Amino acid sequence: MSQVYADFDIVFVGGEFDSTHRQVLMSSASQPSYRRDHRFLLACVTAGRLAKANPELHILLVEQGPNNYQEPNVVTPALFLSHQAPGSKTTIFWKGNKSDALNGRSPIVSTGRILGGGSRYTRPSASDFDDWKTEGWRSNDMIPLLRKMETYHLAPGRETHGYEGPLNVSYSDKENFPAVAQAYLEVAQKRGVPLVQDKQDLNTGHGCQRWAKWIDPATGVRQDAAHRYIHPLCNNKRLQVMTATKVVRVLFEGTKATGIEVVADKDTEEDANQTPYIINARKLVVVSAGALGSPVVLQRSGVGEAERLKKLGIQVVSDLPVGSTYEDHNLVLTPYHVPDDTETIDPIMYQDAAFLEEAQAQFAQGKGALATNWIDAGSKLRPTPKELEEIGPAFAPVWKSYFESKPDKPVMLQALSEGWLGPRDILPYKEAHMIIIGNYTGYARHVYITSTDPYTAPDFETGFLDKQADVDVQIWAYKQAREIARRLPQYRGEFAPLHPKFPEDSAARCVKLDGPPDVDNVKDIVYTPEDNKAIEAYLRQFIETTWHSVGTVLMKPREQGGCVDARLNVYGTQNLKVADLSIIPGNVGANTNSTALVTGEKAAVIIAEDLGLKLD
Numbered sequence: 186m187s188q189v190y191a192d193f194d195i196v197f198v199g200g201e202f203d204s205t206h207r208q209v210l211m212s213s214a215s216q217p218s219y220r221r222d223h224r225f226l227l228a229c230v231t232a233g234r235l236a237k238a239n240p241e242l243h244i245l246l247v248e249q250g251p252n253n254y255q256e257p258n259v260v261t262p263a264l265f266l267s268h269q270a271p272g273s274k275t276t277i278f279w280k281g282n283k284s285d286a287l288n289g290r291s292p293i294v295s296t297g298r299i300l301g302g303g304s305r306y307t308r309p310s311a312s313d314f315d316d317w318k319t320e321g322w323r324s325n326d327m328i329p330l331l332r333k334m335e336t337y338h339l340a341p342g343r344e345t346h347g348y349e350g351p352l353n354v355s356y357s358d359k360e361n362f363p364a365v366a367q368a369y370l371e372v373a374q375k376r377g378v379p380l381v382q383d384k385q386d387l388n389t390g391h392g393c394q395r396w397a398k399w400i401d402p403a404t405g406v407r408q409d410a411a412h413r414y415i416h417p418l419c420n421n422k423r424l425q426v427m428t429a430t431k432v433v434r435v436l437f438e439g440t441k442a443t444g445i446e447v448v449a450d451k452d453t454e455e456d457a458n459q460t461p462y463i464i465n466a467r468k469l470v471v472v473s474a475g476a477l478g479s480p481v482v483l484q485r486s487g488v489g490e491a492e493r494l495k496k497l498g499i500q501v502v503s504d505l506p507v508g509s510t511y512e513d514h515n516l517v518l519t520p521y522h523v524p525d526d527t528e529t530i531d532p533i534m535y536q537d538a539a540f541l542e543e544a545q546a547q548f549a550q551g552k553g554a555l556a557t558n559w560i561d562a563g564s565k566l567r568p569t570p571k572e573l574e575e576i577g578p579a580f581a582p583v584w585k586s587y588f589e590s591k592p593d594k595p596v597m598l599q600a601l602s603e604g605w606l607g608p609r610d611i612l613p614y615k616e617a618h619m620i621i622i623g624n625y626t627g628y629a630r631h632v633y634i635t636s637t638d639p640y641t642a643p644d645f646e647t648g649f650l651d652k653q654a655d656v657d658v659q660i661w662a663y664k665q666a667r668e669i670a671r672r673l674p675q676y677r678g679e680f681a682p683l684h685p686k687f688p689e690d691s692a693a694r695c696v697k698l699d700g701p702p703d704v705d706n707v708k709d710i711v712y713t714p715e716d717n718k719a720i721e722a723y724l725r726q727f728i729e730t731t732w733h734s735v736g737t738v739l740m741k742p743r744e745q746g747g748c749v750d751a752r753l754n755v756y757g758t759q760n761l762k763v764a765d766l767s768i769i770p771g772n773v774g775a776n777t778n779s780t781a782l783v784t785g786e787k788a789a790v791i792i793a794e795d796l797g798l799k800l801d
Contacts, residue, residue, distance in 0.1 A: 187446060187461040193245040193425075195792075196445055196466040197232055198432045198482055199474025199765070229473060230334070230785025231764055231792065233414030236424040238789075238798045245464065246426045249277075249450050253411055261548065262357065262400055262407045263533050263555045266606060277452075279477050279632075281647040287725055292647045294513065294730040296475055305560065306354055306397045308385040309773035309780050310593040317770050319740055319751050322787065324387065330786040331387075331779070338402050345386050351413040352782070355402035356395060358552040363528040365675045366561035369601045370395065372672045372704075376665075378564050390593045390774075393564040396600070398557065399778070405548055405556030410782065429453045433461060433639050435470055435486035435761060437502050442470040442761035451640060469760050469792065471753075476734035476767040477632055480508035481643055483738065483763070484634045488748075488755060497637055503757030505748045507738055508632045508643075512772045514731040515649055517659060517724060518606060519684060521670045522677035522697065530559035530604030559603045565595035565774070566665060576661045579653040595774045597662045599669075607683070632737055649728055659728070660720045664712065672704050685723035691716055733777045738767040752791050764788035 232244055253259045281292040308331065311324035332347030338355040341348070356362070373393040374380050381392035399408040406412075418424055431450040436443050444465040449457035472479045483489060487502035490509070494501050523529070532540035533554060540554070547553025568576060573584060588594050605612060630648030635641055650656055663685075670676055679695035687694040693716045712720075741747030743756045747770075753762040766781050773780050793800050 187463045190447075190462040190464050191245070192243075192465040192467060194243045194466070194468045195232075195235070195245070196464055196470050197229065197244070197246040198435070198445060198470065198472045199247065199249075199478050229764075230410050230414050230782055231471070231473070231788040232424065233410070233418060234786070234789035234800055235792060235796075235798065236418055236421055238793055238800050239796070240421050240423065242796075243423045243467075244425070247430050247432055247445065247447060247464070248426055248428050249431055249453065250428065253409070254416055259409065260406045260412070261555050262398065262405070262558045263530060263544075265407075265558055266534065279645055280642060281645045281649075284647070284649065284651075286650040287728065288722075290726075292649055292728075292730065294477065294645075294647065294734060295732060296477055296734070305558070305776040305778055306385065306399050307598070307776035307779060308387060309775045310390060310591070310595075311387040312591040312593050313771070313773040313775075313780075317740070319770070321751050322740070327783055327787065328387065330783050330790070334782050334786055339397055340382070343383060343386065346383075352399055352408045352410075353401040354397050354408075355400050357398055357400040357402060357405055357556045359402070361553065361557060362395065363559075363561055363603050365523065365527055365529075365603055365673060366395070366601055368673045368675065369393075369562045369669065372669050373562075373564055375672070376669060377569070378566065384563075384565060385779075388593050389565060390591070390595045391565055391567040393562065396561055396563050400556065401551070403551055405551035405553070410785070427464075429457075431639055432474065432482055433485060434482065435472065435488070436463065437487065437758070440502055440757060441759040442466065445470060448639070466760070468796070469762065471788070471792070472738075472755075472761070472763045473765045475765050476511065476737045477643075477645075479763055479765055479767040480632055480737040481634050481639075483507050483748075483755070485637055485639065488758065488761075489633075493633060497634065499637060503755065505743075505756055506746050507748050508634075510736050510739055510746070511630050511632050511645075511647070511734065512736040513647060513649075514733040514772065515655075515659075515728050516731040517663065517728055518602075519663065519666055519670070520605065520607070520680040521673075522680060523673075523675040524677060527675050528603060530554075530602075530606075534604060534606075535609060560600050561603065563598065563600040566597045566599055566662070567592070567594075568596060568661060572661060577653075577657045580657050583654050583658075596658060597665070598774070598776075599662070599666055611682070612680075647730075649730075650725055656721055656724060659724050660717055663720055663724070664710070668709055671702060671710075672707050674701050674704060676702055683727065685716075685719040687716055687719050691719075693719075731776075733772065735766040735769050735772050735777060738763050739770045740768040741770050752795070753788060762788070762792070764792075 232246055235242060236244055258264045277296050279294045283289055283291045314322060314324040314327050328345055333350055335347045335350040335352050335354050337343060337346035337348055338353060370380060370393050378393045381389050381394050384392055384394040401408060429450050430447050433446040433448060435445055444463055446461050446463055448459050448461050451457050472482055474482050484507055487494060487500050488505055489507040491501045491504040544554040548555040588596055630646035633644045635644050678697040681695040684695050693710045693712055738748045739746060740749050749755050749763050749768055753764055755761045755763060766777055766784065789800060
């Protein structure tokens with residue numbers, strides 16, 4: 186029998202906002218860990234704003250993972266990849282269904298179990314917001330909130346940027362701009378990609394620039410929502426967090442949400458006590474468990490497609506298409522050899538003791554190799570008319586309907602990462618000098634529960650490369666990235682195991698150089714139909730997630746397949762809202778961290794209005 190644990194005004198379920206490289210710190214608990222200590226204050230933008238507006242509000246955030254306060258792997262930008270290693274205990278790995286489009290592979294989409302977010306500063310286009318066609322959520326509504334949340338250190342007086350917000354945006358250590366990143370920008374310009382002053386102004390859809398980051402330029406510390414919105418409120422004892430806890434379902438009286446049922450998280454501790462606990466919510470339950478977590482919590486609660494729920498013996502509270510519209514971006518990493526003297530993240534990844542000792546000393550001053558994520562340059566790309574013809578007819582209607590009349594929308598994002606990001610057992614340290622150029626686009630499918638057991642994996646269909654248009658645009662993107670790489674002075678050839686297997690007599694076959702290329706005389710590779718087939722086969726073997734899951738609990742009119750209204754209320758219920766990236770009705774042409782943060786700011790505004798509160 187469930188025990189009543191406590192009563193609160195507002196209960197947040199999950200507490201996370203989806204983002205690039207979310208990070209988790211696990212704890213041990215045999216029962217739900219109920220903490221008042223500030224070290225366990227894990228929360229999101231929304232809860233922080235509300236708690237600051239009314240310190241008397243009794244707010245609880247329920248979180249699977251524990252405290253991230255001042256944890257080195259969270260606050261140190263260069264350590265982000267430690268959370269993505271296979272078998273990592275700081276990450277949830279969602280296994281997708283096997284797909285013929287991926288050569289029978291089961292794609293893996295990883296998410297974290299903590300508040301915070303990533304270090305990649307990439308904002309959506311204005312038209313991304315406008316395409317949602319939702320009152321109160323258009324670009325003119327969201328830009329003031331984007332400004333509110335940031336302190337922009339790159340240049341003064343930019344109209345779409347803020348200068349007094351909690352999250353710092355900078356280049357971190359200004360002087361630490363690797364030569365290969367500088368060369369990337371020079372080559373991109375020669376390839377027709379203009380160098381722009383502000384790639385994140387919400388209007389630029391084609392251009393290259395040095396990559397800004399969520400990093401405090403004074404300290405070199407990574408900026409995340411927990412440290413910037415919640416930990417400063419550690420003296421507010423009415424803002425609390427329950428850690429190492431899994432939410433089973435939202436509880437209802439009729440259609441009114443009254444609280445949640447939770448158990449200790451077995452993924453944190455295998456023998457955790459599974460006695461369920463009830464937490465009552467006097468005013469509001471806010472489901473904020475992410476684009477994969479929120480739909481499965483709602484479905485277990487009776488909010489979802491009625492026929493699916495009935496088959497599982499779940500009483501239907503509201504018949505809604507929850508989980509039927511999953512979207513993501515996808516990533517292909519193409520590595521290239523570079524000489525030994527190239528500045529890369531490799532000494533950190535390979536745990537070079539002497540290098541790390543010096544880097545730690547520099548990081549104490551807010552500088553050096555640990556004060557960056559080693560992703561220092563990138564581009565937003567739109568194809569030329571000639572390239573559109575080369576991409577092929579399958580992509581033409583997508584271009585016509587989605588991109589052609591909206592020049593602020595990139596078709597592809599490209600990033601340069603200085604260093605080998607793959608498993609260390611593939612290459613020994615001295616051979617691991619790589620640059621990675623990644624590209625991504627978007628896909629859509631579904632996530633449905635298959636059991637009332639919260640530990641049972643869902644039916645998760647990613648849709649990666651199901652459509653030929655997606656394949657064709659990725660083929661174009663591979664070629665674009667490779668032509669830039671071949672013109673870098675540091676280029677020494679492709680790392681063949683992670684490139685297409687071209688025919689031996691193909692002009693596109695991988696090479697290994699002993700010295701720098703003659704960059705002024707490099708000619709574009711002419712790809713044959715057989716080469717294109719090789720690239721397609723490569724994509725189907727290696728395409729993966731970019732950790733940008735969205736859109737599973739859509740904010741749309743109910744008659745158009747929506748699950749929540751413009752004020753985040755779940756249709757057919759009372760006192761229940763959803764506030765995370767599951768609500769956005771269409772992915773954005775960017776990494777999703779900025780969109781997640783501004784969604785949190787908007788949710789705070791909405792809830793404050795509902796409660797009659799005034800935000801700062």
